[in-house]
Amino acid sequence: MSFSTLPGSSSFSSHPLAPYGWDADWEAEFAPHAERGLLPGRVVRVDRGLCDVVTPAGVVRADTEFVVPRDPMKVVCTGDWVAVDPEGDDPRYVRTLLPRRTAFVRSTSSKRSEGQILAANVDHAIVAVSLAVELDLGRIERFLALAWESGAQPVVVLSKADLVPDPVTLAHLVEDVETTAPGVPVLTVSAHAGDGLDTLVALVGSGTSVLLGQSGAGKSTLANALLGEDVMDVQAARDVDGKGRHTTTTRNLLALPGGGVLIDTPGLRGVGLFDAETGVGQVFSEIEELAQECRFSDCGHESEPGCAVRSAVEAGELPVRRLESYRKLMRENQWITAKTDARLRSEIKKDWKKRGAEGKAAMEAKRGRWG
Missing domain, CATH: 1.10.40.50 (Probable gtpase engc; domain 3)
Known part of the structure; x- marks a missing residue:
């Protein structure tokens, strides 16, 4: 039986996984696994070989042992769509990954040429940049190169805009970033004051968005503002350099109340490129x-x-x-x-x-x- 025609469901919009991005194309990809009695689900968190997967039956804890590949680019990550064991199996396993539409990848610190998947199946890559410190245009370009290479649409969010009260100064900062980010929307947002949030909410209201940026960029505060509640822990950034303390330690996927899905990520100290020539060219x-x-x-x-x-x-x-x-x-x-x-x-x-x-x-x- 098709999951889109579960009892009480008349369309994909009423499917239990619709808030997490389930659609007709994902159902078609999953069809062979449905015939085996497996459940579809989206990975909302990964931690040391185990992951939380939201399924039509709720969130389940599953082991990734059966999908640990030699290729580090094919490990299970937040945002993946997977097939998991049905209810009753103990322990439950992720049996396979569905093909990714997009993948946000950076290089690792390894001496070998390896990539690390930060998030999968992302439509918007939101690069959060704090206005509490001097703009680092080179770092913004680096984030954007990875975002373009992933296949997602980049968006730059200049957070903590309330700390730049002079509108002329703020306009100059926006202009500098727009020059650095051709073809990319640049938004100014103050999560505390609520300024600019409506535009951001509208932008992330469909598809999956990933929040990227350094510690102290205000990602967790932005996530809480988009979620409408304090889900993510927030700590004050250091006055000396504006850096935070990695309040987010794992990548978490959350359904937004107004529609859309958000993946919050830990602050990234290193943003190494990984086979991103096309992305660099786009920037x-x-x-x-x-x-x-x-x-x-x-x-x-x-x-x-x-x-x-x-x-x-x-x-x-x-x-x-x-x-x-x-x-x-x-x-x-x-x-x-x-x-x-x-x-x-x-x-x-x-x-x-x-x-x-x-x-x-x-x-x-x-x-x-x-x-």
Whole structure:
């Protein structure tokens, strides 16, 4: 029997899992598992090999032993849709993962090239940035690169806007972030004062949203404001640097009262890229567009003749900070990718040697002219 036609249910909107994002496509994916008598569910929390899964019968605790793969990208994470054992089985196990629509991935601190799944099946990636401290535009660009690469729509939320009472100053800060985040909505929100929350509630009212940001960015306060109650613990950020104390220690998936689903995450100290070249290109779309006018298709925008990107910097049309940030993230992403690609590693080393030789030749030419 189709879960969409359970007794008392006339549509997907009345399905027990509808508040968590269940739809016709998920039901179609789950059909083979339904024939085996398994239950559909969405992972709302993962903790040391066990996970909480919301199912049509309620929230169950399940073991992930049967879906522990060699590939770290396929471990069970918050936001996954899964098939679990029916009621009566003890212990209960997650038997399989349904294919993910999107996945938010960062690199690990491992020396190997490994990714860590932060959240799955996300529609909106909300990057929370505190206005209590100086804006770190480079970090915002890093978060956005991961968000674009995941397949989700990024949104930047400038939290604690009540700490910037001067409207002119606030407008300048928003403009700086908008320049940093082309094609991304930028919202100013004060959870304490309630300013800007209506717009954010409307935005997250459908689909699944994940809250990202450093400790102290106000994620838990935003989550409580969206939930309409104090579900997440909140602690004051340190005055010296605005950083918090990791009040959220696990990733939790919560259904919002006005519709939509929210995944709150712990504050992220490190936000390493993981195979995010497309995401980086999206963040720096103006540089990618300029690069099409460069004389050489493989222009590194360093010292090559006919570089349209450097010409834009020299003309004041492109901030030098943007170009430097673009170079940094592209190099980092290239290095992460090369960790598991011997051919690419070799090409990178050859390129570094070539650029080093060109730089040395240029310096010797200058010395010759000065001499």
